[in-house]
Amino acid sequence: MKRISAVIVNWNDKETLARCIRSLQQQTHGDIEIIVSDNASSDGSQAMVKEQFHETFLIENPDNLGFGTAVNRGFERASGDYLIFLNNDLEFAPDSFAILVDALESVPGIGAVIPKILYSQKQNAINSLGVNIHCTGIAYPRMLDEPDCDDLAPEEVACGGIFMMRREVYEELGGFDEDLFLYHEDHDLSWRIRLAGWRLLTNPRAVFHHRYHFNKGKMKYYHSEKNRLHLLLKYLELKSLVLLAPPLLLVELAQWAHSLMHGWFFLKLKSYGDLLDLLPRILVKRRRLQSRRAVADREIARLFSSDLQISGVQSLALDFFLNPLLKAYWLWIRRYL
Incomplete structure (x- = not known):
């Protein structure tokens, strides 16, 4: 069985992080390495992981490194054949990781596969199924707020948001660009995946749930x-x-x-x-x-x-x-x- 390494980036949100880890532990795919890359939380997140999740590997970053850099620190430790990076406010349908792995193994030329993300707070509403990129570089969630349905087909897209990728893709491309700090890191890596000749494909059968709150900061x-x-x-x-x-x-x-x-x-x-x-x-x-x-x-x-x-x-x-x-x-x- 191929191993999945899942890196969760956390900063001062231990209760949400705990829900995310528990959801990962309920996946039907039998070999998932869980890594928490914590950006110097001060709310007891690190102690909580050590006390409650003994099989989770914890990386204690000395400062808030931003999202992409924290993911890179996690993947430096990862041993999986497939890699996925996660926000801590996600939870997952039990078979979702197995579906993503099956898609990567069955479709030639696919470098990364993207799940369907539903709102946790709204019944049957889509938060994203990949990301749309406008020619001016502005990006926004694909199918945002559209009603969920079971007959959505996989589609090739320009950009992921959250996606599972082959380890060789991540290593070939050098990981996340650490100059970005926050926002657009996933768009950046998606663009490099496409430039290298790989494709990004959605798989709506893999379902994540997102506790989404729009940040107007x-x-x-x-x-x-x-x-x-x-x-x-x-x-x-x-x-x-x-x-x-x-x-x-x-x-x-x-x-x-x-x-x-x-x-x-x-x-x-x-x-x-x-x-x-x-x-x-x-x-x-x-x-x-x-x-x-x-x-x-x-x-x-x-x-x-x-x-x-x-x-x-x-x-x-x-x-x-x-x-x-x-x-x-x-x-x-x-x-x-």
Whole structure:
């Protein structure tokens, strides 16, 4: 039987973490290595794991390293054939990991497989089935708030959210980019999986449950905006960046307006400054990735969404001006990528 290594990232949420570990222990797949990568919690999380979950391996990070770096520390310890990274606010249908493994073993060319995630708080409502990426880099949960149904078919997607991957995929790609700290780490790794020629496939039969709470904090906007531009600079071919300059400028103007209206204007400024500080490192990674890419932007772009949605933002200007304009432009230029 192939071993699964599951890394849970935790920061100051011991009760939620305990529920997640117990749910993992109820999986029908018989060989799951559970690793908790704790980001210097002060609420007793580490003591709780030691006292209640003796077979769980605990990594006590000295500081809050962010999500991606904490996952990397966990996978450095992992011995599994398949790897999955988890938020601590997830629980799982008992057969979900076995279904994900079966999908990876039965479909050639699949580097990672993505479960269906339902809300814990809402009856029969989808939280995500993969992630949609817009051509401007804005990402949002695929099928968000749509009613659950049993006849959803597996589909190839541009991006995961939570996904199980082959160990060789993770090792080939070098894990998570530790410059991102928080938000878009999963999008970043998904993009590299696609660039390397692997596919990402959803499997709606594997069901996770998520205690989801939308974070409207200003720091979320800061990290998301900085990392969105980071990914575009790192992954898009030069021709694509030139063709996408007009919609990128429009979205920047829209984000400026949003930041002014909602009090994160100076964090938007800070995101540019911090991105400039990282630019030499981004360019080094860009040269390496572009020289090794197995798939052109034209192939990746076929899975981009033409519909722009911004989580937590409802706007007539977005719905009736910006979105139709961006959609028309994208449908015109993607043939030239």
